[in-house]
Amino acid sequence: MMLTIYYASIARSNFSLTSNRSLSPEEIDAKVKCLKDNIAINASTSFIMSALLHQSNDIVVGAWFKMGVGGNYINDSNVNGILNTNFSAAAIFRASSLINVTYLNLLLIDDPKDYRQLNDSRNGTVVSSVIVANLWYKNNESERTNRSLYFKKNNHSVENTSNNNFVCVYYDTNTSSWDETGCTKPHYNTTFDRYECSCNHSSSFALLWLPPRSRDSGFLAEDIASLVFQSISIVCFLALIIFDIVTRVKYPNVKLKPIDLLPLVSNASTVLLFIFYIALALTVHTITQPSKEDKCFTSATILMFIVYFFLMLMFCTKTSIGYFNYIQFVRLFPPPSFKNLYILLIGSLIFSIIAVLFVIGFNSNPSFHIIYLHANLICWFKRSAIHYFLTIPVCIFLLFNLIILVLIVKRMVYHVRNTTTRHPSYSRMKKCVLILIHSSLSQGIGWLTGPLILVSGNTAGHILSWIFIICNGLEGLWAILLYIIIRKK
CATH class of the missing domain: 1.20.1070.10 (Rhodopsin 7-helix transmembrane proteins)
Structure with missing residues (x-):
């Protein structure tokens, strides 16, 4: 509930982020990781869920979010239907990859102002919603699991961008920076105007736009x-x-x-x-x-x-x-x-x-x-x-x-x-x-x-x-x- 209120607050146009009022990505990851219950909190600015898996044959495999509307679970039975709709962001796991998972925790953030203020050595800009994912494994034996990610360029993104300037990234807490290692190059879906990729980390994910390097730019x-x-x-x-x-x-x-x-x-x-x-x-x-x-x-x-x-x-x-x-x-x-x-x-x-x-x-x-x-x-x-x-x-x-x-x-x-x-x-x-x-x-x-x-x-x-x-x-x-x-x- 606290994260939902937090993102509803920073979504207000008159809200300014300061170091003592904003949460770091590490803190957000920790709070999402702490979730261990069947909950789903929906708001127009974020969607947070923690699903206990394998309670039925139709297991939860992800979540979607639409700007100004909110989000919901994605079940194994309705994956194809959800993928054929318009949404701002989504994260989907294959059901077969969740066999050893007990809890699936996801946070989808519509307007990630705090994440846009993070430094990036390549001067990249976050141009999508942010997805925070965490999996609880049986016997605490974690493993790398691919998750399909879907991002639509949001209203606050840069203009005049080329599709090939986008990369799917995860937030590396070790270096405190965005990193594309373990993520595939995003594919642009012209039908639904979104970018689709996959990553194999459990962390915060986003679509990053890299500014073009001018031809006459000098060496560092x-x-x-x-x-x-x-x-x-x-x-x-x-x-x-x-x-x-x-x-x-x-x-x-x-x-x-x-x-x-x-x-x-x-x-x-x-x-x-x-x-x-x-x-x-x-x-x-x-x-x-x-x-x-x-x-x-x-x-x-x-x-x-x-x-x-x-x-x-x-x-x-x-x-x-x-x-x-x-x-x-x-x-x-x-x-x-x-x-x-x-x-x-x-x-x-x-x-x-x-x-x-x-x-x-x-x-x-x-x-x-x-x-x-x-x-x-x-x-x-x-x-x-x-x-x-x-x-x-x-x-x-x-x-x-x-x-x-x-x-x-x-x-x-x-x-x-x-x-x-x-x-x-x-x-x-x-x-x-x-x-x-x-x-x-x-x-x-x-x-x-x-x-x-x-x-x-x-x-x-x-x-x-x-x-x-x-x-x-x-x-x-x-x-x-x-x-x-x-x-x-």
């Missing part, structure tokens, strides 16, 4: 900073190559040892990744699709696969070189053979090829379609797929490198405490290893923030994005410092 500050830092690293690497070529011509007898080239090889794998990432970002930005499109065009898709290949190759290469350094500085005897390193690098290449072939294979299956165009900024993995193809492999690589780093640092500390020689070569070696350790730490911290960005709110996500950009963009600086020490006589 984080995007510009990322491109700048990556460009600096590329310039630093090219400067090192040019300087080394000039030095070889001028001083033919001065040559780098093969062991001194390992950091440059590691840096080269990152530079190749940066080059193709910049190419991908600029391609997407300059060859902009219509704002309603979220499908990657061909050139962006190809570049995305190349970027993913070099991303995997970078992690494999750095891990291989890290393991080689572990043999060199920790195990010591027998001394490492470069033949083993070549085998590791070839294995890295093969692994990267297999990884990108898996991505291409999954994306070619229409039922998966794991990549899409993120707001005309980048072609990359969908949120639902990124954990399998990026987060988990990156975390495994980082864990392995962390173990290697700890062992090498431990050996370095032991060596510093017990060494008796003051030979300059030992001093240079220590400085080189220290720079490699700092470089590994900065990049490790940067990549660790990647998975956290996906589960953080807007403010925390922006902060973590800057940490990610700065830490990974410093590799060019570390390469310059390392090269200076190696060349120092």
